Amino acid sequence: MINNKKRTIAKFTIMEEFIEYMLQFGNLNKQQIRFISSKAIETELKKDAYFAEAGKVLKQVGFIVDGILRICYYNNKGEEITKIFIEENNLLYNLRNVPSTEYIQATTDSKLLTFSNQDWKEISDTIMEWDSIIQKITNKSLIQKLEKVSPLISQDATTRYLEFMKKYPTLVNRIPLSYIASYLGITQQSLSRIRKNIR
Structure with missing residues (x-):
């Protein structure tokens, strides 16, 4: 009840x-x-x-x-x-x-x-x-x-990730990194490196 x-x-x-x-x-x-x-x-x-x-x-x-x-x-x-x-x-x-x-x-x-x-x-x-x-x-x-x-592949990967952060400010900690990498057109390892470099 x-x-x-x-x-x-x-x-x-x-x-x-x-x-x-x-x-x-x-x-x-x-x-x-x-x-x-x-x-x-x-x-x-x-x-x-x-x-x-x-x-x-x-x-x-x-x-x-x-x-x-x-x-x-x-x-x-x-x-x-x-x-x-x-x-x-x-x-x-x-x-x-x-x-x-x-x-x-x-x-x-x-x-x-x-x-x-x-x-x-x-x-x-x-x-x-x-x-x-x-x-x-x-x-x-x-x-x-x-x-x-999803962004233009002609942009470098770091620029694409920074653009993603602007477009989706609340998403980074809510969804798997593999999906973000897929959106950016890069591997998950590349994404991990980019995230370390811009911290």
Whole structure:
């Protein structure tokens, strides 16, 4: 009984965070908020688990409440490349119903609020301002993604690492060094050397 109550409180808090975030981009009344809440599922994603896999159609929309995910792919040499890290207060979705070309993987234990694509469409069909809110969020995240996409290999490795520190000031102690090295296009040993040299 107590566990259920705890789960309800936790879900309410996560839901509140989500709604608070959405309200930065538009207005929702209490009835609309209740409707959105009825469709939301609290999801825990363990470190290294996938939210989306290449070759598969993503069947849900996710909002990151706590944790860090990364978008990655394999190049033609079979090497794993980290393209971008996605932090809290970001939406993950692909509503075009086509297979993903990349993986979305949890780099830490993460908590998300998820909606099935069908429920998300129902919210969109029911709440007039919903699409406008989502468009504003999409525009904001596109700008952020362009700023944070993995750096040019033409820069030297130390410069790339310093740029990473600027783009993601809170991530260094939260995610494995192997993922940071993959993002920078260098080996983990090289990254360790760079970190020692700039301390």
